[in-house]
Every structure is written in C-alpha cells, then in structure tokens.
Amino acid sequence: MGKLKKLVEQFLNQPPEVRFEDVLYILSAFGFEEKRYKGSHHSFRDSQGRKITVPKKGGQKVKGVYVQQIVELLKLEEWNDEDAESEE
Numbered sequence: 001m002g003k004l005k006k007l008v009e010q011f012l013n014q015p016p017e018v019r020f021e022d023v024l025y026i027l028s029a030f031g032f033e034e035k036r037y038k039g040s041h042h043s044f045r046d047s048q049g050r051k052i053t054v055p056k057k058g059g060q061k062v063k064g065v066y067v068q069q070i071v072e073l074l075k076l077e078e079w080n081d082e083d084a085e086s087e088e
Contacts, residue, residue, distance in 0.1 A: 004029050008076050014068065017061040023054055023070065030074050 007026050010018065020042075024034070032044040032052070043053045052073055054066050071077065 008079060011067055011071050012076055014064060014071075016064045018064075018067055020054075020056045020060045020062050023062050023066075026070065026074070027052070 004026070007022055010022070011026065027044050031046045032050075033046070035043050035045045037043065040055045040057055041053050042056060043051065045051045050073060052069060054062055054070075056062060
C-alpha cells in the first residue's frame with residue numbers, strides 16, 4: 001500500500017490531529033502549493049483556484065477540524081487508489 005493511500009485512509013478515519021508533514025504531502029499530491037504563511041497559518045492553492053488555510057500548532061500537529069476540511073475539499077471519500085496509479 002502506497003503512502004498516499006495510507007494517508008487518505010488515515011484522514012478518512014477522522015483523527016484528532018495529524019502531523020503537518022502529512023498535510024503537506026497529501027495537499028501536494030492533489031496539486032496544491034503553499035502560497036504563503038504568516039505565523040502559524042499556512043495558505044495553499046491549486047491550479048483551479050481552490051484555497052485552504054491550515055494552522056500548525058503544538059509543533060507539527062494539525063487539529064482534526066482542519067483534517068475534515070481537507071477531506072471535504074479533496075473529496076477523499078470519492079477518491080480511489082486507481083486514480084493515483086493512472087496518473088503515475
């Protein structure tokens with residue numbers, strides 16, 4: 001099982017928090033780039049103009065409410081592993 005698939009499953013399980021590194025990985029895998037950050041707030045945007053701001057608190061942790069926003073934004077419930085394999 002690939003890293004992206006494991007992260008998608010982790011995000012769908014609605015954890016109370018995840019590592020900021022994992023947020024960066026999953027957002028970049030779905031075409032998002034970090035556009036700016038100010039203090040603890042990191043703003044990401046994709047080529048379609050979708051935006052999300054993710055605060056990083058407590059070192060490298062992102063709270064579950066932002067994980068849920070990412071799940072909804074990326075439509076992870078509809079995503080399947082074959083989509084990722086066909087793009088590679």
